[in-house]
Amino acid sequence: MAGSGKTTFMQRLASHLSTIKKPGYLLNLDPAVAKVPYNPNVDIRDTINYKNVMKEYNLGPNGAILTSLNLFATRFDQVIDLCTKERDPPLDYVLADTPGQIEIFTWSASGAIITEAFATVLPTAIVFVLDTPRCTAPQTFMSNMLQACSILYKTRLPLLLVFNKIDVARPDFALEWMQDFDTFFEALRADTSYAASLSRSMSLVLEKFYMNLRAVGVSAITGEGIDEFMRAVDAAREEFDREYLPDLERRKQVDLEKKRREMEMERVQEDMRAARAGSRQPTIPEAEEEA
Numbered sequence: 001m002a003g004s005g006k007t008t009f010m011q012r013l014a015s016h017l018s019t020i021k022k023p024g025y026l027l028n029l030d031p032a033v034a035k036v037p038y039n040p041n042v043d044i045r046d047t048i049n050y051k052n053v054m055k056e057y058n059l060g061p062n063g064a065i066l067t068s069l070n071l072f073a074t075r076f077d078q079v080i081d082l083c084t085k086e087r088d089p090p091l092d093y094v095l096a097d098t099p100g101q102i103e104i105f106t107w108s109a110s111g112a113i114i115t116e117a118f119a120t121v122l123p124t125a126i127v128f129v130l131d132t133p134r135c136t137a138p139q140t141f142m143s144n145m146l147q148a149c150s151i152l153y154k155t156r157l158p159l160l161l162v163f164n165k166i167d168v169a170r171p172d173f174a175l176e177w178m179q180d181f182d183t184f185f186e187a188l189r190a191d192t193s194y195a196a197s198l199s200r201s202m203s204l205v206l207e208k209f210y211m212n213l214r215a216v217g218v219s220a221i222t223g224e225g226i227d228e229f230m231r232a233v234d235a236a237r238e239e240f241d242r243e244y245l246p247d248l249e250r251r252k253q254v255d256l257e258k259k260r261r262e263m264e265m266e267r268v269q270e271d272m273r274a275a276r277a278g279s280r281q282p283t284i285p286e287a288e289e290e291a
């Protein structure tokens with residue numbers, strides 16, 4: 001969510017991890033960010049100049065962010081090598097800060113390449129940072145939940161919802177809306193618009209989705225909620241091992257099986273092409289007769 005505090009939260013996490021003597025490996029994947037308030041180990045801006053991309057490809061800001069990320073994704077195996085390099089002491093956490101626009105990261109080919117590259121070598125979870133004060137309107141809340149839902153179903157990775165800025169607005173209303181439809185319906189009671197009615201229906205559909213989520217309230221500014229967030233990360237790691245990895249293995253098998261069938265089909269087609277070509281050629285005795 002743009003402006004929800006992702007970068008500030010990264011800074012908070014980085015400082016928390018140094019305090020507990022488990023320093024993280026920090027990646028900045030946002031080419032357009034003006035200032036990074038933590039010390040990134042890898043910074044997309046060191047290799048890609050977003051302003052030049054705008055000029056060179058004649059793009060607007062979002063197009064240039066997407067193109068920069070695409071260019072970076074082509075070399076992402078090098079980043080993965082850095083993240084997985086043996087170290088003493090070994091790395092416990094790799095944190096990546098992404099561009100804020102959901103369509104740029106979650107729904108782009110480069111976003112998928114980057115997330116899958118991580119998930120094939122490291123236990124991976126997605127953290128969706130929400131701006132709690134900007135979720136207090138039920139329909140804005142619902143629109144954020146739908147975005148989160150789309151991330152979950154696109155990546156299939158464990159997803160953590162972080163309700164940030166709890167120093168400004170407490171997250172209790174949101175956590176309650178996720179657990180109890182009646183309170184969410186009540187919040188929408190006075191609203192008879194079509195959008196409100198859609199939000200009501202969606203909240204029923206999202207019941208299963210909410211059950212698959214971990215949601216915590218934090219303040220990136222004060223640090224409140226960080227311990228609870230770290231416990232949610234531990235649980236997400238267990239979920240990754242328990243659910244994502246077997247699913248990945250199953251998908252790999254399905255892909256292998258699909259490739260095997262395609263190869264067999266290709267062989268059948270080759271045989272048929274050869275048979276057709278053969279039937280057009282004169283047989284050897286016929287050729288001798290003509291001679």
Ligand SMILES: Nc1nc2c(ncn2[C@@H]2O[C@H](COP(=O)(O)OP(=O)(O)OP(=O)(O)O)[C@@H](O)[C@H]2O)c(=O)[nH]1
Nearest residue numbers: 001002003004005006007008100164165219220221
């Ligand atoms: N009060 C309060 N403000 C916060 C908190 N976290 C971030 N902010 C403020 O929210 C604004 C946006 O924070 P950023 O960290 O830049 O947000 P972002 O999500 O990285 O922004 P984009 O990358 O542009 O989408 C800044 O003014 C931060 O100081 C918080 O926990 N409490």
